[in-house]
Amino acid sequence: MNRFKTMALAGMCATGLALFSEAQAEGEQGHYVHGVEGIKAASLPPPGLYWRWYNAYYSATKLKDKNGDNQPVGLDLDVFATVNRLIWMTPNKFLGADYGMDIIVPLINTNLNLNNIPGGGLHYNEFGLGDITIEPLLLSWHGAQWDAAAAVGAYLPTGRYDKTDSASPGKDFYTLLFTLGGTWYPDAEKLWSMSILSRYETHSKKDETDLRLGDDFHFEWGVGRKVSDLVELGLAGYAQWQVTDDRGTAAKGDPSVRDRVFGIGPEVVATVPFLKSVLSLRGVKEFGAEDRSQGSIIALTLTKPL
16 A cells, blocks of 8 residues: 655755755655554455455644654645555465465545745645555464464555655555564453554665665554454554665755654444444554654545455
8 A cells, every 4th residue: 555645844944845855855755554454453364355445544734853853844734545455365375374465556635735835835736546556475374362464565656656746646666565463362252352563665766766765664553352243442553663774866864864653543343244344443643753744544444255
């Protein structure tokens, strides 16, 4: 899934559009979107074909510098993404795991305003196809009181990109994504669940700009408890760190400055029998951000067997 345009446009309040372009290169993010997985994030379904529909809204009014202090840029950022994911868990086994694959197709609308800019501010609004994800390798293991998952995938630069348009739905580079995680059920009845799902991103150089973003490490977590046969309540959250430096002549400022962010919030998961589907709703508020925006995300996801 294409990461929302929460790029840290640090330092752009001084000289308008020219400095704005520098700040884009300095604080741009990778692809993965935090907050779209939560309770039982590392538990994949049994063999079959599944449709998963993500709807996520991200909003931010704070832009943080490398020390986590607010930047005076008058940020007003709203991003909505609706994303279709098709998952096929085959009947085949590999390394003792169920073997599957998936494809993820995002549509993204970004509305970005910067109000404290000389000359009256900047405004960008764009809707379009984002960068498609393919995961040809999904592995899922299941034990009596645990699940585990691993995957390898890639983001493809299918979305439109314009280096002068900060709301472009595409990002102009490839990303390899490696996934590993697990879910543990402390009680035999599986009323409680604790999960963690880690991701590692490594990026290619941009095509239009001499910039290669540093690698990113993320994890999403969830703690839940069933309160009935149909409803589960809990907490979910995430953490992200940039772990290597940006590279290239377009890595303006100090390329060793690395971004990070954390988030936490409530989640409810409900089985809807007449739809033969599972719905999850979570709201996550970010904190501890550096060299990027800090806001909140609301995510509604439907999972349905086909």
